[in-house]
Amino acid sequence: MKSLFNFSLILNYYIAGLLLLIAGLLKLKDQNISEIMQILFDRGIISLQLLPVIMKALPIIEISIGILALSGWRSNVFVFILSSIYIVFSGVIIYVSDGYFMQPIDCGCFGENNHDFPVYFLLLRNMTIAILLICYYYKINKNR
Numbered sequence: 001m002k003s004l005f006n007f008s009l010i011l012n013y014y015i016a017g018l019l020l021l022i023a024g025l026l027k028l029k030d031q032n033i034s035e036i037m038q039i040l041f042d043r044g045i046i047s048l049q050l051l052p053v054i055m056k057a058l059p060i061i062e063i064s065i066g067i068l069a070l071s072g073w074r075s076n077v078f079v080f081i082l083s084s085i086y087i088v089f090s091g092v093i094i095y096v097s098d099g100y101f102m103q104p105i106d107c108g109c110f111g112e113n114n115h116d117f118p119v120y121f122l123l124l125r126n127m128t129i130a131i132l133l134i135c136y137y138y139k140i141n142k143n144r
Helices: 002-029 035-042 050-071 075-097 119-142
Strands: none
Touching: 002 050, 002 075, 002 119, 035 050, 035 075, 050 075, 075 119
């Protein structure tokens, strides 16, 4: 049973990296402004000057982190980076949803052909990945 849990932690790490890589590639292909970015702009969190910079930089950052995580290089560092990314994305989703967790929202995670998922689904996905990544982080750093 313990080896199954360890396998699940490792599998989750690679799924998290792969999801980030795919999201970055699809954002690079389709550079439309997501609903989340639009809300952040409307609320004055992101300025008009910063919006195009984020839209161009975010996919490149996601692709880079995804590739490095999938390579297995310095996994003890990238597991922390991945979990932080999923937690921050969850915080942004909570902020833009205004507590309406049943409301569908286009997170822009996987490009234009993304179906709107309810906020609770996005949060459940991100936080499950993040919690398992944190468990993996403690497991690999305990063995050092």
